[in-house]
Each structure stands twice: as C-alpha cells, then as structure tokens.
Amino acid sequence: MIRVGLTGGIGAGKSTVARTFAERGGYLVDADKIAREVVEPDSDGLRQLVDAFGPEILGADGALDRPALAARAFADEQSRTLLNSITHPLIGARTQQLIDEAPTDAVVVQDIPLLVESKMAPFFHLVVIVGADEALRLERLTTLRGLDADDARARIAAQADDAQRRAVADVWLDNSGTPEQLAVAAGRIWDERLRPLEANIRAGRPATVDPHWAAAEPDREALPGRLTNRLWAIAGDKATAVAAAGEAGVPELRITVRDAAAAEDLGPLLTAGGFPPDGSGRYASADPGRPATVVVALAD
Known part of the structure; x- marks a missing residue:
C-alpha cells in the first residue's frame, strides 16, 4: 500500500484528478468529506461543538449551521483553538480508520486541500499537486462557482503560493487546459508512476528510472x-x-x-x-x- 497526497490551490481542478484516480482504482480518502462527516447530526463531534459554542450553531433541522459556527469559532484565537481541539482529533481518527481498512495493495489517495500549509507532505510516498495560473483560477471561481471576485482573491491569497507548492511536489499537473486533458494526464500518472511505485514497494525492489518523469521534476x-x-x-x-x-x-x-x-x-x-x-x-x-x-x- 502507498499513500499519495493530492492537493492544489482553490480552483486548480483537484477534484478532476481525484475522480480520475478513483476511477482507475484509487482508494480515495477525502479530507473535506471527513470533516463534514464527523459533525453530522447526532454525531459525537456535533455534540462537542454544541457544548463548546452553544445551540445557536444548529440550524432548524438540527444540522450544523456552518456560518453560525464560523462567527463564533473564528471570533478570536482561543475560540479557533477550541474548534481545532475538537475537530482535528476526530478527523485524524476517521482518516486513520479508513486507511487501516484499505487493501494491502491499495493506492490510497488522500485529497487534502491544505496539505502544503499543514506541512504534511513528508508523510506521503508521493505528493501530486494540481496547478493553474492564478488568473485562470480566479476566472473559474467567479464564473463556474459564482464567487465574488474579492472573495475569490482572498481565498487564493490565504493559501500557499505556487513556489511553496512546487517545493513539496513530486508531480506537478498543469491544468491550464480542459478537464478532459487533465484527466488524460492524471491517468498517465496513475499508470506510469503510482501503480509502478506501489508494485515496487510491495516487491521490495528499486525502480527503473523513467527518463520522462525524471525530467519532469517540479523543483x-x-x-x-x-x-x-x-x-x-x-x-x-x-x-x-x-x-x-x-x-x-x-x-x-x-x-x-x-x-x-x-x-x-x-x-x-x-x-x-x-x-x-x-x-x-x-x-x-x-x-x-x-x-x-x-x-x-x-x-x-
């Protein structure tokens, strides 16, 4: 089994790569999905949040009202720390549970939006980063997701920049083209990097160097x-x-x-x-x- 860290800036197209890897047989572990799962209605995580921040963070249907939680949890550093102390252990435990359940020959793909910012890159066998020019990402966020331009710029600025991403990337996937082109490129990575890497580790053998990929080193x-x-x-x-x-x-x-x-x-x-x-x-x-x-x- 190998663990692959997948990330990219907001609007870069990471979800297309995650979907391609999953279609090829990847065992997908989605950090955003887990973060939502651990605070679902009737969960222990949601009960802890209510105890910490009050019933006002719940909507009429009993589910978490995320804007209401944000208003309270991000009011000051103490509240932010309290939020993290509740959610991070739950997310970590659920993530580890899913990894433990993966087949022994799995390519575990961990989709983590803030992988670079959280300094997690060294803990993966391979880090794949999806990149796109900031102007193109801004256009996608405003036209495809309907975000306000200032909001989109602020979200981009709050994340790592491309230089920081390239410094930890084993593979850099350029997404300046179409989703179909990105899917084809992701499929090639799966066939020529990820599956051979997993097979080599399972067999206990070094790789035969592929000149194409060695020349494509991001940094x-x-x-x-x-x-x-x-x-x-x-x-x-x-x-x-x-x-x-x-x-x-x-x-x-x-x-x-x-x-x-x-x-x-x-x-x-x-x-x-x-x-x-x-x-x-x-x-x-x-x-x-x-x-x-x-x-x-x-x-x-």
Missing part, C-alpha cells in the same frame, strides 16, 4: 530537501542526522543512526517508505520518476 533545487524531510519522517528517532549530497541530478541521502540495532530496524521502514535495498548495501528509490540512493551509517 530540482528543492528535491534534496524534500527527500531529506521524507527520510526524517520514515526514520523518526532512529536517526541522529539526515543529509543530502550526490551529483548529476541523483541525490544521495545519508542517514546516520545511533547504533546497529537502529540500522537493522530502519531497513524495513525504508522499504515500506519507498526506498528498498538495491543489493549493494544501500537503498534506492522505488519511484520511477524520482531517482535517489540512501546510505545508512552508524554514528561515530
């Missing part, structure tokens, strides 16, 4: 840092340091571990995280579009 300068962060997420407290080196566009990552036991424990974690052994005492990327090698060394 080559950010790649070593992105891989370093991902290895920290995999290794956790078994590592005392993670550093990037390497030349010719193939980063070499060095993980320093505290002792031999930690090095032994790290092997299966690296394989599951997308860096299986390459037969030479090192580890290598299982992603055909992201070549990299990993060396594990003991601390001096």
Whole structure:
C-alpha cells in the first residue's frame, strides 16, 4: 500500500484528478468529506461543538449551521483553538480508520486541500499537486462557482503560493487546459508512476528510472530537501542526522543512526517508505520518476 497526497490551490481542478484516480482504482480518502462527516447530526463531534459554542450553531433541522459556527469559532484565537481541539482529533481518527481498512495493495489517495500549509507532505510516498495560473483560477471561481471576485482573491491569497507548492511536489499537473486533458494526464500518472511505485514497494525492489518523469521534476533545487524531510519522517528517532549530497541530478541521502540495532530496524521502514535495498548495501528509490540512493551509517 502507498499513500499519495493530492492537493492544489482553490480552483486548480483537484477534484478532476481525484475522480480520475478513483476511477482507475484509487482508494480515495477525502479530507473535506471527513470533516463534514464527523459533525453530522447526532454525531459525537456535533455534540462537542454544541457544548463548546452553544445551540445557536444548529440550524432548524438540527444540522450544523456552518456560518453560525464560523462567527463564533473564528471570533478570536482561543475560540479557533477550541474548534481545532475538537475537530482535528476526530478527523485524524476517521482518516486513520479508513486507511487501516484499505487493501494491502491499495493506492490510497488522500485529497487534502491544505496539505502544503499543514506541512504534511513528508508523510506521503508521493505528493501530486494540481496547478493553474492564478488568473485562470480566479476566472473559474467567479464564473463556474459564482464567487465574488474579492472573495475569490482572498481565498487564493490565504493559501500557499505556487513556489511553496512546487517545493513539496513530486508531480506537478498543469491544468491550464480542459478537464478532459487533465484527466488524460492524471491517468498517465496513475499508470506510469503510482501503480509502478506501489508494485515496487510491495516487491521490495528499486525502480527503473523513467527518463520522462525524471525530467519532469517540479523543483530540482528543492528535491534534496524534500527527500531529506521524507527520510526524517520514515526514520523518526532512529536517526541522529539526515543529509543530502550526490551529483548529476541523483541525490544521495545519508542517514546516520545511533547504533546497529537502529540500522537493522530502519531497513524495513525504508522499504515500506519507498526506498528498498538495491543489493549493494544501500537503498534506492522505488519511484520511477524520482531517482535517489540512501546510505545508512552508524554514528561515530
């Protein structure tokens, strides 16, 4: 099983990609859907919100009145913190439950609007970001969704910018064309990146590099840092340091571990995280579009 983080700025077209992946067999976990589910009528989440913010946040039908909740929960930082303390654990628990229920060979696609802003990218095997020019996104929001132009600009400005997104993206899907063109591009990613990555990890083998995808790296300068962060997420407290080196566009990552036991424990974690052994005492990327090698060394 692999976990794919899917995101993009508002109006970029992320839902088309999510739908394409699901149609291809992806196991879709939608963060927005979960956020609504955990506060449905008669849910424990809704009862906690009513206890915290009062019955005025309910509509006549007993469902959550979101504007009423927003007026109270975003009135000050203390109220915002209280809201998050209620909803975030519920969303996290439901998300983990769905992931635990996924088949062992699943490509779990987690659709998360604020993936970049919440700094979650290192915890996925692959991050796919849908991008589109801000002017085009503004046009879509005002014409297709009926948003006021100032409201649309404010929502765009409140999110990460394209430079921040590219820095964490393993795949950048340009959506300056039609939904049909985007679906075709997403299908190619599924066939040539996601399914091979999952199969390689399950088999415990490094990938054969695909020159097309390796050349399509969204931000080559950010790649070593992105891989370093991902290895920290995999290794956790078994590592005392993670550093990037390497030349010719193939980063070499060095993980320093505290002792031999930690090095032994790290092997299966690296394989599951997308860096299986390459037969030479090192580890290598299982992603055909992201070549990299990993060396594990003991601390001096």
